[in-house]
Amino acid sequence: MAGVLVFAEQRDGKFKKPSLEAISEGRRQSDRLGCELSVLLVGADGLSELAGQAAALGADRVLLVSDPRLKLYAAEAYALAVATAAGKLDPDLLLMASSAMGRDLAARVAARLGAGLASDCTAIAGEGGGFSIRRPVYSGKAIATVVFSGARPAMATLRPNVFPVIAQPKAGRGETAPLEVPFQEKHFRCRVNSIEAEKGATLDVSEADIVVSGGRAMKGPENFSYIRMLADALGGAVGASRAAVDAGWIDHQHQVGQTGKVVSPTLYVACGISGAIQHLAGMSSSKVIVAINKDADAPIFKLADYGIVGDLYEVIPKMVEEIKKVKGA
Amino acid sequence: MRIVVAVKQVPDTETKVAIAAGGRSVDESSITWIVNPYDEFAMEEALKIKEARGEGEVVAVTIGPARAATALRTCLAMGADRGLHLSDPAFEGSDSLGLATILAAAIRPLSPDLIFAGQYAVGTDNRQVGMMLAELLDLPHVSVVTKLELKEGGLTAHREIEGGQEIVESTLPCVITAQKGLNEPRYASLKGIMAAKKKPIEEKDAAALGLDRASVGETGARVKIARLEMPPPKQAGRIFKDDTETAVKEVVRLLHEEAKVI
Numbered sequence: 365m366a367g368v369l370v371f372a373e374q375r376d377g378k379f380k381k382p383s384l385e386a387i388s389e390g391r392r393q394s395d396r397l398g399c400e401l402s403v404l405l406v407g408a409d410g411l412s413e414l415a416g417q418a419a420a421l422g423a424d425r426v427l428l429v430s431d432p433r434l435k436l437y438a439a440e441a442y443a444l445a446v447a448t449a450a451g452k453l454d455p456d457l458l459l460m461a462s463s464a465m466g467r468d469l470a471a472r473v474a475a476r477l478g479a480g481l482a483s484d485c486t487a488i489a490g491e492g493g494g495f496s497i498r499r500p501v502y503s504g505k506a507i508a509t510v511v512f513s514g515a516r517p518a519m520a521t522l523r524p525n526v527f528p529v530i531a532q533p534k535a536g537r538g539e540t541a542p543l544e545v546p547f548q549e550k551h552f553r554c555r556v557n558s559i560e561a562e563k564g565a566t567l568d569v570s571e572a573d574i575v576v577s578g579g580r581a582m583k584g585p586e587n588f589s590y591i592r593m594l595a596d597a598l599g600g601a602v603g604a605s606r607a608a609v610d611a612g613w614i615d616h617q618h619q620v621g622q623t624g625k626v627v628s629p630t631l632y633v634a635c636g637i638s639g640a641i642q643h644l645a646g647m648s649s650s651k652v653i654v655a656i657n658k659d660a661d662a663p664i665f666k667l668a669d670y671g672i673v674g675d676l677y678e679v680i681p682k683m684v685e686e687i688k689k690v691k692g693a
Numbered sequence: 694m695r696i697v698v699a700v701k702q703v704p705d706t707e708t709k710v711a712i713a714a715g716g717r718s719v720d721e722s723s724i725t726w727i728v729n730p731y732d733e734f735a736m737e738e739a740l741k742i743k744e745a746r747g748e749g750e751v752v753a754v755t756i757g758p759a760r761a762a763t764a765l766r767t768c769l770a771m772g773a774d775r776g777l778h779l780s781d782p783a784f785e786g787s788d789s790l791g792l793a794t795i796l797a798a799a800i801r802p803l804s805p806d807l808i809f810a811g812q813y814a815v816g817t818d819n820r821q822v823g824m825m826l827a828e829l830l831d832l833p834h835v836s837v838v839t840k841l842e843l844k845e846g847g848l849t850a851h852r853e854i855e856g857g858q859e860i861v862e863s864t865l866p867c868v869i870t871a872q873k874g875l876n877e878p879r880y881a882s883l884k885g886i887m888a889a890k891k892k893p894i895e896e897k898d899a900a901a902l903g904l905d906r907a908s909v910g911e912t913g914a915r916v917k918i919a920r921l922e923m924p925p926p927k928q929a930g931r932i933f934k935d936d937t938e939t940a941v942k943e944v945v946r947l948l949h950e951e952a953k954v955i
Contacts, residue, residue: 380855437859439824439834464854468836471824475790480915483819496919501818505710506719509920554833554863557849561857568855574954598955616874617853622706622815623730623873631954642706648924652952654944660934670947671932672940679937686945687955 367400368393369455369517371446372418373465377410379417380571382461382524389527390459391422391536393488397456400424401536404449404543406442408435412540419538421530427452427543437465438555441547443472448545450477455517457488457495462521463571470521480512481519484626486526486649494518503622503645524571525628562617567601569620574600574631575650577620579643580607581636581658581676588614590680591635597684597691603627603647605637621646635676639664656680694749696739697800698773699810699826700732702757702764706815710923717918719816728764731811733771733878734871738841739809740772741876750774752803756784756795762894769889770881776894783899786911789817793825794909798902801830805866812837812870823870834868835861839875 370390372383394401403423405411415426429445460466462484474481487498495518501508512518569575578591595602603620621643632650655668656676665671705725713720743749753768754777755761765776813820827834840851852859899906933940948955
């Protein structure tokens, strides 16, 4: 058998957008190859409702692995579930989101299957009967095209915010069935016990459609209130440059750049960030970039679609006012 | 307690990337090599554990050509007890699984209690080797760790996820990949640098590791780089230098009407 298999990550019985993106790309690849799309769901309960959503997005088959011990992520058990599904279906292509879970899981599965894995991909195409995958390297300073040799399946994790969710999906057959996985106690040697949500932060920079970041010009932790104000007005997440994180003004979870997170939002607003290579590498693939900086020669302006040369402490409050007007209209 | 730390020598993060002739790799002629920043967090955590327990051994291991020995010296200067340099022309062009295979062959006979690595190596940006190593050694793992506590027979680790932390329990031995925030890596002291010169670095090639040369390197790679390109150049944007009031109005209007992002 062949086809495309997507591991669709769920937390608390919900898909996040990167899972919908992975199912959508799975559907597009299945259509291109003329084969079936299977979606694997792993969790404790509430999976049948998600199976319906996967079918609506085009899944021909949905495999369910439920077990109370799978409520939270357990690397080895999840890897066994994916490997078991892959063993049963022998897919040509195995996809998942390049999320915290997907990145962790995919590598473990690839080693188990002896398969090739392309991480954090931005495009998948056909090449000589196989797949050719584009992925940024050096945090986006260069783009690699990788190909697979020999081993099956070809595996890839997909960078969030890059692959569009199918807007008007054609439902798949959605044939849903449980998948038996031979779990043993030893598959739960490492397991997540609980999750601590970061205080006040609802949106992670790597997942957000809009990111507003502050840099050295923030001068201290208190001024990040300006960044939050603009992020709130835009409905985006708060990011930061390495300079601001290293100064201790904001948690490293927020860091965008080569030693932080690489983001591809629809809109990236850089405030008081000069644009060190380090930082540019982490955000240059954003679709629209706005820079606000006092220094007209700051390198960030070379990358910006729109730039304002000015003091961010004057610019941001005015901008928030204008955004409210535009959004209210 | 024996702790192994896998490190990699990578181009400095401030390096400007240029594509080498052949179009499949970066031009290494103007690169400054450093220890991968995340591996420094890994090394620091290993040293802290050894110091807190007052016993044990920290072994730094790397794969790479002759130049990679410098990375091991840096680790020895930080405080590692000895280095293991896995070097063989046959290792060149390895994909992540190839690297994990080489590391596993070197680490398995050491039977360590803990294995550390950086959460990823900057440059190749694959984020795979730590997990693959755990799978090949049949060990549990926790990746992207920002806090680690050892306890009898196991550990509790905080692992960074979108918008929060997962609190993970694991048995030992375990593979841990380190994230920024785990600790503040020390700088090597002058004394440490002097002491490092006397510490042993053992070299091992494919034969010494009992590896089939075809299973690693370019030949064994399941994923290969076919092409490497610079990202497409960006068109010049519109920069407003006039008074703030007008600039802000215009940019917000453009974002709304032209870019249609708000």
